[in-house]
Amino acid sequence: MTDQTRIPPADGSDITATVRARMTFPDGTSPDLIDHYEYGAGKSVAAHLDRIPRRFRTARTSLLHRSQAPDLIRVWATDPAAETLILGGGVGTGKTYAAAATALDYLTERLARRLDGNPHFAWWSVASLLDALRPASPNCEGIWRVVKSAPLLVLDDLAHVRVTDWASERIWMLVNERAEKQLRQVVTTNVTWDDLTDTWGASVMDRLREGAVVADFTGKSLRKPWLR
Numbered sequence: 001m002t003d004q005t006r007i008p009p010a011d012g013s014d015i016t017a018t019v020r021a022r023m024t025f026p027d028g029t030s031p032d033l034i035d036h037y038e039y040g041a042g043k044s045v046a047a048h049l050d051r052i053p054r055r056f057r058t059a060r061t062s063l064l065h066r067s068q069a070p071d072l073i074r075v076w077a078t079d080p081a082a083e084t085l086i087l088g089g090g091v092g093t094g095k096t097y098a099a100a101a102t103a104l105d106y107l108t109e110r111l112a113r114r115l116d117g118n119p120h121f122a123w124w125s126v127a128s129l130l131d132a133l134r135p136a137s138p139n140c141e142g143i144w145r146v147v148k149s150a151p152l153l154v155l156d157d158l159a160h161v162r163v164t165d166w167a168s169e170r171i172w173m174l175v176n177e178r179a180e181k182q183l184r185q186v187v188t189t190n191v192t193w194d195d196l197t198d199t200w201g202a203s204v205m206d207r208l209r210e211g212a213v214v215a216d217f218t219g220k221s222l223r224k225p226w227l228r
Helices: 013-022 031-049 070-077 095-112 126-132 140-149 165-180 193-200 202-209
Strands: 084-089 121-125 152-156 184-189 213-217
Touching (some): 013 031, 070 095, 084 095, 095 121, 121 140, 126 140, 126 152, 165 193
């Protein structure tokens, strides 16, 4: 999937360096204020990397293979009206890697422009999110507030759950509220649109599809075969 000699550092120091290099300040800005923003950028990069599964923390859009639809991802990234990026394809085709790369690019852009937002993105697999939102789970209300309001939400592995009425209602409430606020999301899935509609209902999927950019990952699995 990537040129192994070009894999960036897992601590995100390259992202922090890029953000600092791209930050601009009006003439006469206090050096202390500049230091404050630069220090905050480093802290934010570290905090957001912690939200991404460890094996995807070195993901960068510059390293995407052509089978991972980098052109379509750039279309979504540069079109604010395209609220949802849907990455679909078979198992192992690099959807989660591409989602991580997209989220980190988004973070870089927001930090470089010194835009408010904490977190700048939230990351959840759908199964883990639904588990965390159950009333008996610790901080379920806090998590619910974050996923409803984060500037970018990554929902990994849509449909990899056993759907109940409660789960379906939660996902509907989430996508509907984010659509009303015109917030952005990246969704990965390895099932067909018809199967998603059967699982979550037409109302959920129509909300996600509205103005979406859909990237179909058609390549072969990028995962290593089992050793024999």
